[in-house]
Amino acid sequence: MKIGFPQKIKRFAGWALSSFVFLCFIFFPLNIAAKTLKWRKQPIKIAISSSLLEHANQISNNENIMSLIKRSAEKWEAVANIKFEFFISEKRSISTDAPDGINLITIESTPDNIAFLGEDIDKTPAKTKIFYSQNNIIEADIALNPYIKFSTDGKFGTFDFETILTHEIGHLIGLEHMNLYCSIMTPQLPKNGTYGIPQIFFRDLSQADISLIRSIYGTNxxxxxxxxxxxxxxxxxxxxxxxxxxxxxxxxxxxxxxxxxxxxxxxxxxxxxxxxxxxxxxxxxxxxxxxxxxxxxxxxxxxxxxxxxxxxxxANLSAEKIGFNAQLSTNSIIVNPSSTYLVYLSINNNSSQEIQIESTSPNIKPIADTIIVHESEGNLSVISIGLEILESLNEGAYTLKIRDKDAEFFLIGAIVTSDKGKIPKNFFLF
Known part of the structure; x- marks a missing residue:
């Protein structure tokens, strides 16, 4: 459904950029680089450092650490031909310049681990290193940041342990970052509290993640x-x-x-x-x-x-961030069917008066006459619009489209409908 020309109002006050987490990984070639990396030998045996058990109370008060790790891995096992085995190890430091034969997940503050986490350690909850030969993964280590606060209950300002680990296991099995709003492999995952909701809504694989991992490992x-x-x-x-x-x-x-x-x-x-x-x-x-x-x-x-x-x-038309509850982010907006929401889009456009908003899904309807342009610092136009989410919208990720007189631009997978819990309406029809 198309929306007419927007109304322009005074500068929007109190706009907030969400807190981002920078997720990193390093592919460490032993000889020739390859386009697609994968494990040839399975099951993939993963050593869980005893340091994780020692930090268990700092991560979760009511869930077993081994169960959390296995649950993160099972998301990948459930959709593709991948199998993991886990065991406890006293090893605490990742491999440095060469593989040592152990695939390790650790949270210990050893010099090697801290050096690997790098200069942005205050923003980096985890980092993965992969050793590979041609297109075969030989070894992979995950270093979790001992100075970052994790949780499993959605506590405000913390990082969801299960979400971060699911992302890092994606790297461990060969996936790179995916610049897609809805992907678990996005380079920037939110803290709990982004959009005013817990990060548990971002734990699952998107269908795009599933298709990608199946293209590498296959499925039954x-x-x-x-x-x-x-x-x-x-x-x-x-x-x-x-x-x-x-x-x-x-x-x-x-x-x-x-x-x-x-x-x-x-x-x-x-x-x-x-x-x-x-x-x-x-x-x-x-x-x-x-x-x-x-x-x-x-x-x-x-x-x-x-x-x-x-x-x-x-043309000069693009959009990167999407917003909800007065926050901008590069993560999907989570919605429920049979609801209405006010969302924001940050748009680079020379003629914001001529912007139109559409959806590629017939079950997401931009609401006529609700589009407003909010002026912010610099050349960025922040546009708000009401969306009606129909009852018939199934769980998954969906795309919005912006259009001006010269071109159109898609925000791929920017809207995700979820059945994990109630996302309160922030926009009402009368």
Whole structure:
């Protein structure tokens, strides 16, 4: 549903940027680098440092540390052909320049661990190091920050232990960061209290995470896995990296996501059979590519090849942060069906008076005549709009789209509907 031209009001006071956590990892090649890293030998045996047991009361008052670690690992085991085994170890320091044969999760404040966590130690709750040869992971270590406050109950200002560990285990099995609002592999996860809600709502894998890990390790699940591959050529450009993603053709639910190489070649795997809409987006200097490329029908265990040429537009339109309850973040907005919410978008745009807001899902409806432009410091336009979330919206991640007279821009997976708990309405219809 399109929204008309926005109303402009006085500068918005009290705007807050959410507290970000910087999540890091290092791939440590033993010889030749590879495009995709994975474990060839399974089960993956993980040593849990006794230091974690000693810090247990600082992490959780009511849950067993081993159970928390296993639950984080089981999220990946449940969706792909991955198997872990855990044991307790007295080892406390990660490997430094060479593998020592032990895959370790530790929280001890040893010199090696602290040096590895780096200069941003006050902002880094954890960091993962991977040793690999060609495309084979040889060893991986996770260092949790002993000076960071973790919790399991959503305590304000702390980091959710399960969310952070699920993210780091994603690195341990070969995943890099994914610049996607809804991904567990986002480079910035929020503290408890961002958007005024606990971080437990961010613990789960998105469907994009699931498709990605299945494309590497496979799965025994029925109706999986298919793939889409090809190349998107941008007119007049030798190099133009692009985001490429699939959404369910009926509901708009985000299914899979990946990024092309510099020349537009892409591969999206691990996809369940179904009917999808294919999208592409990229920005280079003042040129933007952003469009739907059409509908595809994927049968089980099939591959579709797509080769397209697209025309870039000269425009200054982009958006990075989305907001809720007076906070801006690069994390998804969590919503419930049959509810209404006021959300904010930070937009880089030369003509904010001409912005329109849409959704790629028929079950998320921008509410007419509610769009307002809030002036903030600098050139950033912060726009608020009411969204109606229909009862028929299924659990998953969904995309918003902004449009001006020159171009359009997608906020991929910016809205996530969850059944983990009640997200109070902050906008009401009369």
């Amino acid at each position: 699940h029925e109706n999986c896995c298919s793939s889409v591959t090809g190349r998107i050529t941008v007119v007049g450009e030798k190099t133009f990296p692009l985001q490429v993603w699939l959404e369910d053709a009926e509901s708009g639910r985000l299914q899979a996501f990946n990024v092309s190489n510099s020349y537009g070649s892409f591969f999206i795997g691990g996809i369940e059979a179904g009917k999808y809409r294919l999208y592409v987006q990229g920005i280079k200097n003042n040129k933007i590519v952003s469009s739907e490329l059409g509908t595809i029908l994927l049968k089980p265990a099939s591959t579709i090849r797509i080769f397209r040429t697209v025309e870039p537009k000269t």
